[in-house]
Amino acid sequence: AQSVTQPDIHITVSEGASLELRCNYSYGATPYLFWYVQSPGQGLQLLLKYFSGDTLVQGIKGFEAEFKRSQSSFNLRKPSVHWSDAAEYFCAVVADTGGGNKLTFGTGTQLKVEL
Amino acid sequence: DAMVIQNPRYQVTQFGKPVTLSCSQTLNHNVMYWYQQKSSQAPKLLFHYYDKDFNNEADTPDNFQSRRPNTSFCFLDIRSPGLGDAAMYLCATSIRGNEQFFGPGTRLTVL
Numbered sequence: 001a002q003s004v005t006q007p008d009i010h011i012t013v014s015e016g017a018s019l020e021l022r023c024n025y026s027y028g029a030t031p032y033l034f035w036y037v038q039s040p041g042q043g044l045q046l047l048l049k050y051f052s053g054d055t056l057v058q059g060i061k062g063f064e065a066e067f068k069r070s071q072s073s074f075n076l077r078k079p080s081v082h083w084s085d086a087a088e089y090f091c092a093v094v095a096d097t098g099g100g101n102k103l104t105f106g107t108g109t110q111l112k113v114e115l
Numbered sequence: 116d117a118m119v120i121q122n123p124r125y126q127v128t129q130f131g132k133p134v135t136l137s138c139s140q141t142l143n144h145n146v147m148y149w150y151q152q153k154s155s156q157a158p159k160l161l162f163h164y165y166d167k168d169f170n171n172e173a174d175t176p177d178n179f180q181s182r183r184p185n186t187s188f189c190f191l192d193i194r195s196p197g198l199g200d201a202a203m204y205l206c207a208t209s210i211r212g213n214e215q216f217f218g219p220g221t222r223l224t225v226l
Contacts, residue, residue: 032213034214036217041203041220041222042219042220043119043121043205043217043218043219043220044158044205044207044217045217046214046215046216049214090157090158101209101213102148102160102163103158103160103215105157105158106157107156107157108155108156108157110155
């Protein structure tokens with residue numbers, strides 16, 4: 001069965017500093033990988049996705065992620081964090097069930113931004 | 116704008132009183148999902164519809180049911196809510212299981 005690990009439960013960065021959120025996955029085949037962001041009391045918004053091709057993917061809000069098969073990782077990065085980036089970030093992998101792919105989420109990383 | 120809409124955004128019910136949460140979409144996606152998310156946890160899939168085919172997760176309690184009368188609407192019925200069912204309920208849609216688009220969620224409080 002597929003699984004996703006986000007080793008950092010909480011991360012605090014200063015505004016303007018760079019950010020990297022870690023994500024490791026376990027899946028037998030080529031994974032479909034996603035990063036979602038969730039602000040308090042809101043639904044999940046897709047930041048970016050990897051299906052195939054270029055291993056460095058660009059997303060919205062200045063985020064990018066790099067797929068590294070050898071490390072089973074899909075880390076999220078942003079060169080300069082804004083205060084509005086404070087939120088919870090979820091990494092997820094899709095398992096092809098043939099009946100509607102199902103997302104398996106990591107436990108999330110709560111990002112706090114210090115002004 | 117095409118979107119996923121959930122009503123109500125906040126729902127308060129009493130212990131044991133049936134409650135229905137609503138999800139509608141203008142994306143014309145064929146797959147619809149219901150997730151339960153408790154505080155500081157990842158969303159947990161309850162069930163999903165692939166077109167009209169209902170797919171229940173093995174660990175979803177019988178207390179939770181769902182209906183999809185047409186492509187646009189999907190309902191989550193909680194027959195006898197318990198205190199442990201207080202959570203955020205998220206609806207999502209996708210095309211044949213590709214990336215999922217989430218609604219804003221319904222926060223359920225059980226008194």
